[in-house]
Every structure is written in C-alpha cells, then in structure tokens.
Amino acid sequence: MTLLLQNGQIMTRGNRLIKGDIWIEAGKIKAIGQDLARSQKFVKIIDLKEQLVTAGLVDLHVHFREPGFTYKETIKTGSLAAARGGFTTVCAMPNLAPVPDTAQKFQDLKKLIIRDSVVKIHQYAPITSNLNSDDLVDMSILSKLGTPGFTNDGVGVQTAGTMYLAMKEAKKNKRPIVAHTEDESLLFGGCMHQGVTSEYLGLPGIISATESSQIARDLILAEETGVHYHVCHVSTKESVRLIREAKLAGVKVTCEVCPHHLILTDRDITKDHGQFKMNPPLRSEEDRQALINGLLDGTIDCIATDHAPHGSDEKNQSMTQAPFGIVGSETAFSLIYTEFVKTNTFTLEQVIDWLTIKPAMILNLPAGRLEIGQPADLAIFNLTETYQIVADDFLSKASNTPFLNKEVLGQTVMTLVDGQIVWSKEEMLE
Numbered sequence: 001m002t003l004l005l006q007n008g009q010i011m012t013r014g015n016r017l018i019k020g021d022i023w024i025e026a027g028k029i030k031a032i033g034q035d036l037a038r039s040q041k042f043v044k045i046i047d048l049k050e051q052l053v054t055a056g057l058v059d060l061h062v063h064f065r066e067p068g069f070t071y072k073e074t075i076k077t078g079s080l081a082a083a084r085g086g087f088t089t090v091c092a093m094p095n096l097a098p099v100p101d102t103a104q105k106f107q108d109l110k111k112l113i114i115r116d117s118v119v120k121i122h123q124y125a126p127i128t129s130n131l132n133s134d135d136l137v138d139m140s141i142l143s144k145l146g147t148p149g150f151t152n153d154g155v156g157v158q159t160a161g162t163m164y165l166a167m168k169e170a171k172k173n174k175r176p177i178v179a180h181t182e183d184e185s186l187l188f189g190g191c192m193h194q195g196v197t198s199e200y201l202g203l204p205g206i207i208s209a210t211e212s213s214q215i216a217r218d219l220i221l222a223e224e225t226g227v228h229y230h231v232c233h234v235s236t237k238e239s240v241r242l243i244r245e246a247k248l249a250g251v252k253v254t255c256e257v258c259p260h261h262l263i264l265t266d267r268d269i270t271k272d273h274g275q276f277k278m279n280p281p282l283r284s285e286e287d288r289q290a291l292i293n294g295l296l297d298g299t300i301d302c303i304a305t306d307h308a309p310h311g312s313d314e315k316n317q318s319m320t321q322a323p324f325g326i327v328g329s330e331t332a333f334s335l336i337y338t339e340f341v342k343t344n345t346f347t348l349e350q351v352i353d354w355l356t357i358k359p360a361m362i363l364n365l366p367a368g369r370l371e372i373g374q375p376a377d378l379a380i381f382n383l384t385e386t387y388q389i390v391a392d393d394f395l396s397k398a399s400n401t402p403f404l405n406k407e408v409l410g411q412t413v414m415t416l417v418d419g420q421i422v423w424s425k426e427e428m429l430e
C-alpha cells in the first residue's frame with residue numbers, strides 16, 4: 001500500500017527541518033520531497049497541516065510488567081502508551097515474574113511481545129538469575145536470542161566481583177552492561193533524596209553517593225574489562241562528573257537521563273505522597289543543572305523515560321510505603337519540548353537527536369533515522385496547541401506521575417510503525 005504524508009515539517013536525519021511530503025511504500029520511506037502527489041497515485045493521503053514529523057522516538061528504558069504484574073501494565077497497554085508518546089522502538093526491562101533469565105523464559109516472553117506489541121520492543125535479559133543472585137545468566141545464548149544488553153534494572157549489582165565477571169562475559173558477547181546503580185548498603189531505608197525537603201517532611205533520605213559510588217566502582221571495572229557500560233537514569237552531579245572524566249579517559253561509557261530528573265527537584269515534593277517517589281529520587285537544583293549541562297556537553301548521551309507503571313492504590317500512600325517509579329512514555333516529548341525547547345535551553349534538533357538517533361546508536365538498534373530506505377517508523381507532533389496531561393487520556397493502565405494536570409505543548413497526533421498507523425488522534429484520520 002502506498003501512503004503519502006503531505007505537507008509536514010520533516011526532521012530528517014542529520015537534523016535538517018524541511019517542509020514537504022513523505023512517500024511510504026511497503027512499510028518503508030520511499031521518497032521525501034515536494035508535491036509528491038503529482039508523481040504518483042496514492043491509496044491514502046494524509047494532510048499533516050505543517051505539523052512536525054520525526055523518526056519514531058526510541059526509548060532505552062521502559063517497564064511493561066508482563067508477565068507477573070499485569071494489573072500495572074501489559075505488553076499491549078505499555079506499547080500503546082509508547083505509541084501515544086511517539087515512541088516506535090523501546091527496550092523493555094526484565095524485572096518481571098518470572099524474570100526472563102533462561103533461554104526458555106526469554107523465548108516465551110518474546111512470543112508474547114510478537115503477539116501483543118504495537119511498537120518494536122527489544123527485550124533486555126538480566127545480568128544474574130532472578131536479578132538479585134550472584135549467578136550470571138547464560139549471556140551467550142541470550143545474546144543469540146536477541147537481547148540488546150544485560151541489565152538488572154530495579155536493583156544494583158551489589159558485589160564488585162559479580163559485576164566484574166558480568167562485564168567480562170558481556171564484552172565477550174559484544175553486548176553492553178546496562179546498569180541500575182544503587183549500593184544497597186548506602187540506602188538506609190531512604191525513600192526520597194536526602195536534603196532540606198526530606199528533613200522538612202521527616203522522611204528517610206537517599207544520599208547521592210548511593211548512586212555515584214557504584215558508578216565509580218563500575219567505571220573502573222569497565223575500564224579494566226573494556227566492556228560497553230551504559231548507566232541508567234543518571235540523577236546526581238557526582239555521577240555526571242564521574243562519567244565525564246571516564247569518557248575523557250577513554251572508558252566506553254554511555255548514559256541516559258529521564259525527563260523528571262531534568263524538570264523537577266526535591267523542592268517540588270510538596271507532601272508525603274507516593275506520586276513523587278521514584279528511583280533514583282528527584283534530586284537538588286544543583287543536580288538538575290548538572291544533568292542539563294551533561295546533555296549539552298555530550299556527557300549524557302540520550303533521554304529515556306524509565307516508564308514505571310504501578311497501581312493507583314499502591315502509589316496512593318506515603319512515600320515510605322509506595323513502590324518506586326512513575327510513568328513516562330506518554331508525556332516525555334511534550335514535557336521536554338515545553339520545558340526546554342520553548343525556553344530555548346535545548347534546540348528541537350538536539351531533543352530529537354537525544355530521543356531518536358542517539359539512543360539507537362547506543363544499542364545499535366535499527367531505528368531513529370528518518371531517511372529514504374528506512375522503515376516508516378514516524379511520529380507526528382502538534383507544536384502549536386497546548387493540552388493538559390490528564391490521567392483519563394492515558395493508554396497506559398497506570399497514571400502515576402507528578403505531572404498530572406500540567407499544561408504542555410507537543411501532543412503526539414499520529415504514530416506509524418512500518419508504515420502502519422499504530423496510534424492516532426481521531427481528527428487526523430478524518
């Protein structure tokens with residue numbers, strides 16, 4: 001089938017914004033140009049009304065909860081939420097039940113993904129069996145089955161020896177270690193960042209060193225082993241400093257930052273409510289500035305959501321009780337666009353880079369490029385009308401986010417995967 005997306009503002013690879021049309025045929029981008037309707041008869045033509053078209057966004061960090069916690073999210077609802085946010089390729093974390101730590105369990109999960117997902121999911125395998133043991137998974141077989149990397153996200157790898165052996169094995173299999181960095185001996189039961197707000201609210205704090213000290217350990221081990229080491233959800237200024245120094249020293253390290261850590265600080269936590277609880281926690285203004293500068297100077301490589309859905313009863317309690325995590329797929333682009341592009345902190349080109357080609361390059365994913373011959377994985381955004389983030393509109397099963405009711409720009413109006421519309425605001429199809 002031939003489809004023409006007409007009259008868009010197209011962010012092409014190499015970040016040139018051009019006005020024109022995209023010709024889609026057999027799921028791929030066949031041509032990009034002006035007045036393409038003249039040269040060909042299309043089965044379908046959609047007028048984009050000069051809205052922004054980008055390569056489908058790429059998210060290196062989501063939690064879809066199936067199998068094991070389907071009351072929070074399923075592959076179907078999580079992938080729909082991703083599509084609604086403009087994401088067409090996502091990497092899903094293995095903190096599931098069962099954990100996909102054997103070939104059989106990994107293949108069973110991949111079958112569910114093929115059956116239910118509306119976007120392209122790359123499923124991560126864990127580093128150790130059941131996430132918190134010291135027994136390494138069979139990295140060779142799980143690499144052959146397609147894991148883009150190994151991660152115990154949700155928990156840190158507590159012993160240096162296990163991390164060292166894991167890095168050596170991952171390197172042998174040409175896969176990165178994707179690290180949730182958290183030294184549990186430095187947690188002290190904390191539920192939010194240690195600082196003035198935790199003291200004011202009387203809540204146990206998490207010091208920055210809980211994250212950064214494990215990054216320091218791992219950077220040395222990554223240097224020793226030569227593995228590609230990717231750090232999840234960097235949140236502290238010390239982490240940024242350590243990664244910057246390591247990059248300069250030639251260590252093969254990459255990292256991601258989440259929208260909430262770029263936008264909010266612990267001062268935005270107005271009360272003891274689970275909606276503000278995530279791991280790592282919202283940090284200080286100094287940390288937030290370090291994250292922004294880290295993106296700008298290339299220390300931080302990309303933006304990832306850490307979409308972490310939970311049930312409303314679970315989150316509707318004190319931060320001491322609620323689980324860690326907030327949803328992010330459906331709001332990421334709007335939040336970043338509104339908070340940083342509209343305020344001239346980042347350019348639109350930078351933001352699209354950090355949400356498409358950069359994450360794709362980190363894991364070598366065939367995604368994030370809007371060019372002729374590439375799959376027609378595309379996202380279309382309305383940059384001119386504000387809308388409100390409303391829980392009822394979410395396609396995710398969950399709506400646990402501190403950004404509810406916020407007015408933002410940058411609503412996704414349509415998402416295509418391999419040339420098929422997987423999500424659309426109704427009016428676009430009229």
Ligand SMILES: NC(=O)N[C@@H](CC(=O)O)C(=O)O
Pocket residue numbers: 063095153154155180277278279280306308309324325326
């Ligand atoms: N980020 C979170 O606060 N929670 C994540 C786990 C994780 O990403 O560490 C989850 O699975 O809920």
Ligand SMILES: [Zn+2]
Pocket residue numbers: 153154155180181232233279280
């Ligand atoms: Zn994590």
Ligand SMILES: [Zn+2]
Pocket residue numbers: 061062063093153154306308
């Ligand atoms: Zn996570």
